[in-house]
Amino acid sequence: MRQPVHDILVGEDYASKWGFSSPEEYYFRAPKKGLSHELVEMMSKMKKEPEWMREFRHKALDTFWAKPMPTWGNQEALGKIDFDDIYYYIKPVEQMGQTWDDVPEDIKRTFDRLGIPEAERKFLSGVSAQYESETVYHSIRDEISKLGVIFLGMDSGLMEHEDIVKRFFGTLIPPTDNKFAALNSAVWSGGSFIYVPPGVRVDIPLQAYFRINAKNMGQFERTLIIADKGARVHYIEGCTAPVYSSSSLHSAVVELIALEDAYIRYTTIQNWSNNIYNLVTKRAIAYKNATVEWVDGNIGSMLTMKYPCVVLAGENARGEILSVAFGGTSQHQDAGAKVFHMAPRTSSTITSKSISKGGGRTTYRGWVKTAPNAEDVRVSVKCDALILDPASRSDTYPTMEIGNPKVRVEHEASVSKLSDDQLFYLMSRGLSENESRVLIVNGFIEQFVKELPMEYAVELNRLIEMEMEGSVG
Amino acid sequence: MNVPTPPLELAQEPEELKNIRRKAWNVYTQAPFPDRASTLWRFSSPEAFWIIPENISSMLERGKITYKLEAPNGLLLSDLQQAVSDESVPVGALVGPEFGKFEALNLALWERGAYLRIPERAKIDQPVVLRKHVSGEGLVLDRSLIHVAREASLTIVEVLEGELTGNGNGYLNAVKEVLVEEGAALTLVEIDLTRGTTRAFVTARHSIGSNAELKWVLARFGEGVLKANLGACLSGQGAKSEISGAVFGFGQGKSDIHTFHDHVEKRTFSNIVLRVVLQDRARSAYTGLIRIGTNASYSEAFQENQNLLLSGDVRAESIPELEILTDEVQCKHGVTVGPVEEELLFYLMSRGVPREDAVRLLVAGFLEPVLGHIPGDFREPLDGRVAHSIKPATEVENVL
Numbered sequence: 001m002r003q004p005v006h007d008i009l010v011g012e013d014y015a016s017k018w019g020f021s022s023p024e025e026y027y028f029r030a031p032k033k034g035l036s037h038e039l040v041e042m043m044s045k046m047k048k049e050p051e052w053m054r055e056f057r058h059k060a061l062d063t064f065w066a067k068p069m070p071t072w073g074n075q076e077a078l079g080k081i082d083f084d085d086i087y088y089y090i091k092p093v094e095q096m097g098q099t100w101d102d103v104p105e106d107i108k109r110t111f112d113r114l115g116i117p118e119a120e121r122k123f124l125s126g127v128s129a130q131y132e133s134e135t136v137y138h139s140i141r142d143e144i145s146k147l148g149v150i151f152l153g154m155d156s157g158l159m160e161h162e163d164i165v166k167r168f169f170g171t172l173i174p175p176t177d178n179k180f181a182a183l184n185s186a187v188w189s190g191g192s193f194i195y196v197p198p199g200v201r202v203d204i205p206l207q208a209y210f211r212i213n214a215k216n217m218g219q220f221e222r223t224l225i226i227a228d229k230g231a232r233v234h235y236i237e238g239c240t241a242p243v244y245s246s247s248s249l250h251s252a253v254v255e256l257i258a259l260e261d262a263y264i265r266y267t268t269i270q271n272w273s274n275n276i277y278n279l280v281t282k283r284a285i286a287y288k289n290a291t292v293e294w295v296d297g298n299i300g301s302m303l304t305m306k307y308p309c310v311v312l313a314g315e316n317a318r319g320e321i322l323s324v325a326f327g328g329t330s331q332h333q334d335a336g337a338k339v340f341h342m343a344p345r346t347s348s349t350i351t352s353k354s355i356s357k358g359g360g361r362t363t364y365r366g367w368v369k370t371a372p373n374a375e376d377v378r379v380s381v382k383c384d385a386l387i388l389d390p391a392s393r394s395d396t397y398p399t400m401e402i403g404n405p406k407v408r409v410e411h412e413a414s415v416s417k418l419s420d421d422q423l424f425y426l427m428s429r430g431l432s433e434n435e436s437r438v439l440i441v442n443g444f445i446e447q448f449v450k451e452l453p454m455e456y457a458v459e460l461n462r463l464i465e466m467e468m469e470g471s472v473g
Numbered sequence: 474m475n476v477p478t479p480p481l482e483l484a485q486e487p488e489e490l491k492n493i494r495r496k497a498w499n500v501y502t503q504a505p506f507p508d509r510a511s512t513l514w515r516f517s518s519p520e521a522f523w524i525i526p527e528n529i530s531s532m533l534e535r536g537k538i539t540y541k542l543e544a545p546n547g548l549l550l551s552d553l554q555q556a557v558s559d560e561s562v563p564v565g566a567l568v569g570p571e572f573g574k575f576e577a578l579n580l581a582l583w584e585r586g587a588y589l590r591i592p593e594r595a596k597i598d599q600p601v602v603l604r605k606h607v608s609g610e611g612l613v614l615d616r617s618l619i620h621v622a623r624e625a626s627l628t629i630v631e632v633l634e635g636e637l638t639g640n641g642n643g644y645l646n647a648v649k650e651v652l653v654e655e656g657a658a659l660t661l662v663e664i665d666l667t668r669g670t671t672r673a674f675v676t677a678r679h680s681i682g683s684n685a686e687l688k689w690v691l692a693r694f695g696e697g698v699l700k701a702n703l704g705a706c707l708s709g710q711g712a713k714s715e716i717s718g719a720v721f722g723f724g725q726g727k728s729d730i731h732t733f734h735d736h737v738e739k740r741t742f743s744n745i746v747l748r749v750v751l752q753d754r755a756r757s758a759y760t761g762l763i764r765i766g767t768n769a770s771y772s773e774a775f776q777e778n779q780n781l782l783l784s785g786d787v788r789a790e791s792i793p794e795l796e797i798l799t800d801e802v803q804c805k806h807g808v809t810v811g812p813v814e815e816e817l818l819f820y821l822m823s824r825g826v827p828r829e830d831a832v833r834l835l836v837a838g839f840l841e842p843v844l845g846h847i848p849g850d851f852r853e854p855l856d857g858r859v860a861h862s863i864k865p866a867t868e869v870e871n872v873l
Contacts, residue, residue: 072510390800397794407782409810
């Protein structure tokens with residue numbers, strides 16, 4: 001019945017192993033597809049939200065309508081989004097589970113199919129599983145809540161800690177930031193809310209799984225993580241989605257706030273099915289001596305547009321963005337990184353690895369900016385791309401704007417195919433061509449994989465192997 | 474809509490060219506302004522180069538350009554105007570009416586230009602020197618067409634001098650089209666020695682045939698404003714293009730350089746080295762695109778932009794872009810931005826070199842990889858400008 005991780009065999013049909021879906025049973029569905037002020041009003045009422053949030057949503061909806069679509073990026077794919085053909089809010093039958101036993105069977109099945117072993121679950125400090133639009137399961141190990149750490153679904157976070165949410169919500173990514181941030185602000189539901197009090201160090205990564213599981217359903221989760229002075233937290237979000245025939249839209253907003261001396265690492269591996277638009281706005285702010293790290297893996301989806309951003313607002317703040325993108329057939333991974341150095345002695349590192357295969361397309365789009373007063377800044381950007389066949393494509397669009405002479409910026413990018421020498425070397429030692437390719441590709445992304453917790457590293461390597469199936473030729 | 478009639482009608486021109494001019498005039502007057510969101514116009518405002526059609530005649534009267542060719546025997550610089558009436562010359566083949574709004578202005582109204590055609594298999598050892606001199610305060614249109622026929626080879630040194638004064642409305646609008654045919658080799662050295670705050674809008678397109686080679690060296694040292702769009706299309710197998718540029722901006726100088734290497738055919742090679750030194754309130758923006766098309770396997774492309782920032786209020790922007798549409802390629806680019814290495818300064822100073830001279834030495838060393846390609850006689854004024862203009866001892870550094 002349950003499938004332990006090591007039983008997932010490489011080479012079996014991807015769809016039957018990972019692309020499953022549970023029957024759709026909902027007691028509530030938004031009455032109709034599409035967006036309206038009535039929908040927003042109803043969502044807000046259902047969630048019993050405070051007045052300011054209700055107004056925030058309505059305002060955001062107007063902003064969404066007023067804002068034009070981006071004029072850059074993959075215009076063809078963007079043009080196909082039909083905003084009127086999407087369910088914006090669906091609440092699953094199941095209510096918030098108290099313990100793992102309370103979680104309904106078919107949701108558990110979903111997690112079983114993902115291959116999280118029982119033993120590992122106990123280790124996971126908190127599993128906040130987003131099933132459809134609402135957090136259905138949420139558990140936090142006692143020690144963490146004893147430390148005063150708040151780890152809740154965004155909806156519950158708003159209910160229980162309105163003061164903190166009100167102070168930070170939407171401050172880093174206001175609805176006016178871009179069209180998709182506005183959309184999210186209007187119809188957000190779910191996501192995680194984390195607050196780590198001053199000086200508290202959370203040693204075990206906090207995790208959440210997100211899934212999209214209903215046809216044509218947009219998922220608009222909203223995550224807000226605040227690490228107070230001197231606090232430390234690592235948040236992990238993993239996504240796998242069942243295969244569907246019609247397009248879905250995923251548009252999340254993630255805000256990270258690292259106050260003085262704090263440390264936040266945010267790790268994502270996304271493996272949306274190949275018909276999903278993944279248009280995400282992620283931004284972090286690091287105050288004096290704080291560090292923010294984005295570790296970002298993009299596999300799957302039809303079009304991903306995601307540029308994790310760090311605003312280095314205080315002296316000595318540090319930002320790091322490490323990302324991997326895999327663009328397979330009919331996929332476009334338009335990912336990148338943004339860093340704004342607003343204070344002296346800040347530093348940042350961007351490392352991007354991308355692989356395109358089977359006519360897929362990967363794009364690195366980056367922006368590094370230093371303010372005139374930002375002295376003694378160091379920036380290092382490195383982008384490597386691997387193209388596996390003649391039909392695939394790789395683009396690099398980095399932007400560097402330097403406003404102070406005491407800044408050191410280094411940018412490097414390279415694009416190449418798999419090296420014949422390396423292939424020959426491995427094959428001469430008895431590996432098949434495909435095995436050799438998988439090995440080289442896994443070596444190419446090693447720098448990224450080694451930053452991941454064990455189970456994610458295993459999962460990612462396996463996903464790459466699956467994606468590489470039949471790439472000979 | 475009421476379209477002002479083009480202020481230029483030249484009777485002796487072939488009908489075809491007249492049509493192109495009319496089309497170009499329509500583009501200039503009717504086309505919308507370029508999108509500021511595109512990388513090409515991200516760092517310069519198109520409005521700055523817009524002159525309302527009604528004013529163009531008077532602006533043209535107030536700007537002047539002269540051409541002078543110093544060439545070995547037999548080689549003639551033709552007036553482009555003369556050339557188009559005598560033979561079929563492909564004006565507008567690479568930068569046509571649809572190319573851009575301001576390029577269209579040039580195509581519609583250019584009157585004087587330089588035309589150089591190097592016959593097949595001609596090997597010219599001595600550099601051909603073309604001197605251009607601008608003056609006045611209006612609009613100057615400069616158009617050149619260089620046609621290097623099969624297997625010919627030569628070096629052209631182009632020196633731009635003079636000054637455009639006035640309230641800053643006028644500018645030099647230069648368009649260059651260069652055809653390098655199969656197996657030919659062209660070394661093109663362009664030295665900009667304009668004075669003052671002369672503004673220039675420069676567009677150049679090269680077409681490089683199979684096994685042909687272009688070496689293009691650019692140097693621009695000054696306080697002027699430059700908006701350049703420089704491109705080469707590697708349209709034949711085995712074509713090769715190398716661009717080296719040195720920019721030294723001071724005062725209120727501004728340079729916005731875009732390069733485009735378009736690899737269309739197999740086994741093509743391109744390399745760009747752009748070195749920029751900035752001081753005072755100078756600005757530099759470099760945007761460069763390398764595209765390797767689906768048909769251009771086994772190609773190699775490299776791109777390097779290094780910026781040396783000397784003092785307080787400078788700004789440097791860099792956007793090196795890659796679009797790779799096939800797999801059998803080698804492509805790399807790199808950007809660095811930074812101040813003069815304190816360690817290197819310390820090394821020189823510990824050997825008794827005064828700080829100012831040490832900075833000069835380091836700047837000269839930084840620019841050498843580009844300036845090294847420029848024949849000796851032409852280097853002197855450039856070296857002189859570097860030595861003269863460097864003001865290494867700013868207040869910040871004096872504290873040290």
